[in-house]
Amino acid sequence: MDKDNAIEVTSVSKSFRINAGPTSLKDMIVYRKAHSKKYHPKRKVLDDVSFSVKKGEVIGIIGRNGSGKSTMLKLLSGILRPDTGSIDVDGKISCLIELGAGFHPDMTGRENVYINSSIFGVDKKTTEERFQQILDFSEIGGYIDERVRNYSSGMYLRLAFSVAINVDADILLIDEILAVGDINFSKKCLDKLRDLKAHGVSIVIVTHAVDMAKEMCDRVIWIEGGQIKAEGDPEEVCNQYVEFMGV
Numbered sequence: 001m002d003k004d005n006a007i008e009v010t011s012v013s014k015s016f017r018i019n020a021g022p023t024s025l026k027d028m029i030v031y032r033k034a035h036s037k038k039y040h041p042k043r044k045v046l047d048d049v050s051f052s053v054k055k056g057e058v059i060g061i062i063g064r065n066g067s068g069k070s071t072m073l074k075l076l077s078g079i080l081r082p083d084t085g086s087i088d089v090d091g092k093i094s095c096l097i098e099l100g101a102g103f104h105p106d107m108t109g110r111e112n113v114y115i116n117s118s119i120f121g122v123d124k125k126t127t128e129e130r131f132q133q134i135l136d137f138s139e140i141g142g143y144i145d146e147r148v149r150n151y152s153s154g155m156y157l158r159l160a161f162s163v164a165i166n167v168d169a170d171i172l173l174i175d176e177i178l179a180v181g182d183i184n185f186s187k188k189c190l191d192k193l194r195d196l197k198a199h200g201v202s203i204v205i206v207t208h209a210v211d212m213a214k215e216m217c218d219r220v221i222w223i224e225g226g227q228i229k230a231e232g233d234p235e236e237v238c239n240q241y242v243e244f245m246g247v
Ligand SMILES: Nc1ncnc2c1ncn2[C@@H]1O[C@H](COP(=O)(O)OP(=O)(O)OP(=O)(O)O)[C@@H](O)[C@H]1O
Pocket: 016, 017, 018, 045, 063, 064, 065, 066, 067, 068, 069, 070, 071, 072
């Protein structure tokens, strides 16, 4: 692995089996449809994708719905494994991939901060020391002692983002969810991301907000139909994408 790189993705492909509708118990027993490849054909979601992320670089991933962006991020985070190809990572990863993922709905915000931090490898004592800082950044105040089941989308994001930026990660993966923050919090998140970048953190952001991608990213990768359609200067790649989408 190149010592300047935080992530190297080499010829990665990923397919999922498509669930072709409900299979009844009778189908399963009599026809064994549940295990039939005919009823669960494979769909290739990523096809021979290669790219790298330099240390301290901010990469944007754009592309239409269903193009494979979130799948790519899940592969980077290790939630999914590629069918073929390889992903090499140098550094500790923190991720914000799905709203509420890693949060237990029946526990309080406070309890979830501890659980979530421990998932990212931070011990209890360190989380205790950072707790106030996490709470202050989130600005959710007294809600911290309520069950997160009752949180609004923005409150989930606020707490999850605050945890994700406080786990000493070298690489931060963010999927779209910043979009649910209000204008104040969105600005605060973007300022924080710039600050992290300045401290050498590598960031991969999946987004539909092309203006944000143009402003924030050093490089943008456009995925179309599971393949890289264009990669390079954010302004150029975003403009190509917007034109392609016919907006
Ligand atoms: N676990 C899964 N099982 C089966 N198919 C899946 C699974 N996860 C994703 N897919 C399929 O993979 C394709 C790409 O999905 P993905 O979530 O990566 O798209 P995306 O680019 O993030 O889209 P969006 O902009 O809507 O978030 C879609 O066709 C989706 O249905």
